[in-house]
Amino acid sequence: MSAVSSGPGRLLLVGGGNMGGAMLRGWVDFGLPADDLHVVDPQPGEALRALIAEGRLRHSTTVPTSPFDVVVLAVKPQVMGDILPNLAPALTPETLVISVAAGKTIAFIAATLGERPIVRAMPNTPALIGRGITGCFANPLVTPALRDKAEALLSASGAVVWVEAEADIDAVTAVSGSGPAYVFHLTEALAAAGEAMGLAPDLAMTLARHTVAGAGELMIQSPEAPAQLRRNVTSPNGTTQAALDVLMAEDGLGPLMRHAVTAARDRARELSKD
Numbered sequence: 615m616s617a618v619s620s621g622p623g624r625l626l627l628v629g630g631g632n633m634g635g636a637m638l639r640g641w642v643d644f645g646l647p648a649d650d651l652h653v654v655d656p657q658p659g660e661a662l663r664a665l666i667a668e669g670r671l672r673h674s675t676t677v678p679t680s681p682f683d684v685v686v687l688a689v690k691p692q693v694m695g696d697i698l699p700n701l702a703p704a705l706t707p708e709t710l711v712i713s714v715a716a717g718k719t720i721a722f723i724a725a726t727l728g729e730r731p732i733v734r735a736m737p738n739t740p741a742l743i744g745r746g747i748t749g750c751f752a753n754p755l756v757t758p759a760l761r762d763k764a765e766a767l768l769s770a771s772g773a774v775v776w777v778e779a780e781a782d783i784d785a786v787t788a789v790s791g792s793g794p795a796y797v798f799h800l801t802e803a804l805a806a807a808g809e810a811m812g813l814a815p816d817l818a819m820t821l822a823r824h825t826v827a828g829a830g831e832l833m834i835q836s837p838e839a840p841a842q843l844r845r846n847v848t849s850p851n852g853t854t855q856a857a858l859d860v861l862m863a864e865d866g867l868g869p870l871m872r873h874a875v876t877a878a879r880d881r882a883r884e885l886s887k888d
């Protein structure tokens with residue numbers, strides 16, 4: 615994190631919504647000075663409005679005319695095409711562009727912004743509490759120093775991993791970019807199952823939330839693999855085994871998850887064509 619504290623230079627974030635806002639929180643908490651952090655968003659949401667009110671960053675509704683060292687694109691993929699032509703005043707040939715937009719390729723971005731250092735990054739919303747993970751791909755114009763800068767910035771949101779093939783970003787999107795939603799839905803489904811067995815809704819949700827959160831934390835803190843942690847819960851012929859016989863059946867969670875994650879990956883591929 616020292617690179618962020620010592621300054622990545624001037625950073626422009628385009629789009630301070632759910633994802634941009636979550637990354638912003640990490641940059642603010644890690645001490646990026648307000649004068650070096652500028653957000654363009656014509657309709658700032660609640661989180662961004664709070665940071666603006668606290669004086670933690672600069673904000674405008676259009677792209678500023680001064681150049682930036684790093685420009686992070688966090689608008690919806692569908693509006694990327696409208697945004698890119700407006701960015702010229704904020705760019706120098708050395709500006710590092712980081713895009714978190716699902717599906718939008720480096721070639722798509724370079725077609726408007728020109729050949730330049732570009733990183734495609736796929737973060738996730740646990741970034742809001744510094745517990746995200748970001749998968750990244752850098753084009754060949756990203757020097758080792760720029761890669762370090764990107765990694766320092768993105769690690770303000772949690773872990774950072776790099777992939778060697780740009781196409782893998784679509785799979786990263788499907789696994790970890792969208793992944794928090796699967797876990798939240800699992801929590802909803804677990805609570806609903808408890809409710810269906812007669813537990814009060816609040817109690818069922820409390821049990822489900824703490825179970826998912828506790829199991830998640832255990833997976834991070836324990837040296838044991840998830841499969842072993844699962845075995846540790848499963849007494850032979852006990853209650854867990856009865857449930858896992860359903861979840862691990864041929865038509866259980868495994869194929870369903872593969873089906874769902876493949877749908878997300880395929881949608882990322884489609885977004886590249888919009």
Ligand SMILES: NC(=O)C1=CN([C@@H]2O[C@H](COP(=O)(O)OP(=O)(O)OC[C@H]3O[C@@H](n4cnc5c(N)ncnc54)[C@H](O)[C@@H]3O)[C@@H](O)[C@H]2O)C=CC1
Pocket residue numbers: 628629630631632633634635654655656657658659688689690691693697714715716736737738739791792
């Ligand atoms: N939400 C998530 O969990 C993740 C989202 N992403 C990517 O992040 C990007 C943003 O997604 P969200 O934050 O979920 O969407 P969002 O709708 O919450 O945020 C988008 C923001 O862009 C702003 N905006 C719209 N037009 C603009 C313009 N012309 N100039 C500047 N800002 C503009 C909106 O006012 C809004 O605040 C997408 O490309 C998505 O694929 C990536 C990883 C995870």
Ligand SMILES: O=C(O)[C@@H]1CCC=N1
Pocket residue numbers: 716787791792
């Ligand atoms: O749903 C989406 O398209 C974005 C990308 C990953 C998470 N949210």
